[in-house]
Amino acid sequence: MRWFGVLGLVALSECLVTIPLTRVKSMRENLREKDKLRDYLEKHPYNLAYKFVDSADLDQGIYYEPMRNYLDLAYVGTISIGTPPQEFKVIFDTGSTDLWVPSIYCTSPACSNHNVFNPLLSSTFRALGRPIHLQYGTGMMSGFLAYDNVQFGGLVDESQAFGLSLKEPGKFMEYAVFDGILGLGYPSLGLQGITPVFDNLWKQGLISEELFAFYLSKKEEEGSMVMFGGVNHSYYSGDLNWVPVSRPLYWQLTMDSISMNGKVIACDGGCEAIIDTGTSLLIGPPDVVFNIQKIIDAEQSYSGEYMINCTAINTLPDIVFTINGVDYPVPASAYIREDHQGTCYSNFDEGTGGLLLSDSWILGDVFLRLYFTVFDRANNTIGLAPAV
Numbered sequence: 001m002r003w004f005g006v007l008g009l010v011a012l013s014e015c016l017v018t019i020p021l022t023r024v025k026s027m028r029e030n031l032r033e034k035d036k037l038r039d040y041l042e043k044h045p046y047n048l049a050y051k052f053v054d055s056a057d058l059d060q061g062i063y064y065e066p067m068r069n070y071l072d073l074a075y076v077g078t079i080s081i082g083t084p085p086q087e088f089k090v091i092f093d094t095g096s097t098d099l100w101v102p103s104i105y106c107t108s109p110a111c112s113n114h115n116v117f118n119p120l121l122s123s124t125f126r127a128l129g130r131p132i133h134l135q136y137g138t139g140m141m142s143g144f145l146a147y148d149n150v151q152f153g154g155l156v157d158e159s160q161a162f163g164l165s166l167k168e169p170g171k172f173m174e175y176a177v178f179d180g181i182l183g184l185g186y187p188s189l190g191l192q193g194i195t196p197v198f199d200n201l202w203k204q205g206l207i208s209e210e211l212f213a214f215y216l217s218k219k220e221e222e223g224s225m226v227m228f229g230g231v232n233h234s235y236y237s238g239d240l241n242w243v244p245v246s247r248p249l250y251w252q253l254t255m256d257s258i259s260m261n262g263k264v265i266a267c268d269g270g271c272e273a274i275i276d277t278g279t280s281l282l283i284g285p286p287d288v289v290f291n292i293q294k295i296i297d298a299e300q301s302y303s304g305e306y307m308i309n310c311t312a313i314n315t316l317p318d319i320v321f322t323i324n325g326v327d328y329p330v331p332a333s334a335y336i337r338e339d340h341q342g343t344c345y346s347n348f349d350e351g352t353g354g355l356l357l358s359d360s361w362i363l364g365d366v367f368l369r370l371y372f373t374v375f376d377r378a379n380n381t382i383g384l385a386p387a388v
């Protein structure tokens with residue numbers, strides 16, 4: 001009950017508000033729909049790791065973009081595109097690189113549930129026409145490229161290349177709490193020949209330091225933030241530990257080990273991990289995650305989820321991710337989640353096929369809620385420190 005709080009309900013009513021209603025629905029029908037949507041959301045954590053196939057504080061030069069926490073599964077901020085501006089909710093996603101939003105030409109059900117961009121209403125719009133297809137761990141889109149001005153966090157990114165969707169197949173996109181995605185991965189992960197949003201901010205001289213940072217709030221707390229061009233020290237305690245990016249494609253690093261009670265339970269001898277704000281959970285290789293589920297006594301339900309006795313939140317020890325010689329403990333209260341019906345689930349998940357990173361880990365929001373993270377493009381490093 002606790003887990004699905006006030007924020008979730010607000011989120012759901014917002015979600016439904018864009019669905020065209022042909023008649024006024026009864027309270028009961030509305031509640032039933034909300035229940036269905038809530039059930040769906042809770043069973044479908046996000047994994048927006050891109051499938052790689054081939055109001056600003058001017059003194060400090062830090063630009064703040066607030067994000068809203070949806071059920072601890074997604075963090076969504078508002079951007080606007082065009083002149084005059086058209087608004088969209090996007091995931092600021094370090095696991096992909098491109099920016100896209102739905103268009104008025106999109107024919108998928110997902111697009112009737114979300115804000116759509118109308119090029120005819122923007123005086124700064126320029127079509128590029130190049131067709132694009134983007135595929136994520138969950139969800140995909142196809143459409144075409146265009147240019148327009150993009151605004152967020154007090155920044156105006158001029159003449160930004162972005163995608164407009166024509167198709168967004170599937171229930172995941174239909175029920176998504178976001179309209180589009182704003183990728184913050186390396187350019188090499190994105191569409192070729194395109195300057196991604198963050199690179200454009202830097203090229204246009206809009207930010208003074210070539211970095212951005214994420215603070216993700218817990219449960220119903222507000223204040224989730226992505227900051228551009230500087231780091232605000234009041235979001236973390238102690239010093240940032242800097243880790244080199246092992247491969248500048250994803251925000252990828254080399255992890256030493258994963259252990260429990262001082263015993264290595266995964267990533268023995270080291271492994272690769274990507275830091276992905278667009279992924280809800282902790283994702284690892286199937287056999288390795290299977291073993292962890294066994295260790296924490298999580299059992300697979302008929303529908304495939306790993307369920308766990310809620311009392312384990314108070315009894316299981318921390319699972320420690322060691323990176324560059326520094327321990328990052330993740331307590332049971334973080335690696336177990338409780339839904340609105342009081343059922344508990346493991347926050348570890350198996351990487352599904354297709355991702356080339358089949359031997360690697362994805363450290364998603366579960367990890368990032370505990371650790372404030374700086375993504376430093378100037379030095380190709382990732383800074384981590386306990387979030388306040």
Ligand SMILES: *[C@@H]1O[C@H](CO)[C@@H](O)[C@H](O)[C@H]1NC(C)=O
Nearest residue numbers: 057059060062232233234235
């Ligand atoms: C840092 O964040 C705190 C808390 O949100 C805020 O009060 C303060 O003004 C920020 N400082 C800077 C320099 O941006």
Ligand SMILES: *[C@@H]1O[C@H](CO)[C@@H](O)[C@H](O)[C@H]1NC(C)=O
Nearest residue numbers: 297308309310311312313315
């Ligand atoms: C959960 O664990 C507690 C304590 O070990 C036990 O009393 C309870 O029966 C368990 N619940 C279920 C559903 O297995």
Ligand SMILES: *[C@@H]1O[C@H](CO)[C@@H](O)[C@H](O)[C@H]1NC(C)=O
Nearest residue numbers: 242376377378379380381383
């Ligand atoms: C990163 O690089 C910048 C400029 O290249 C430098 O001023 C800064 O000290 C570096 N940061 C760290 C943590 O090494």
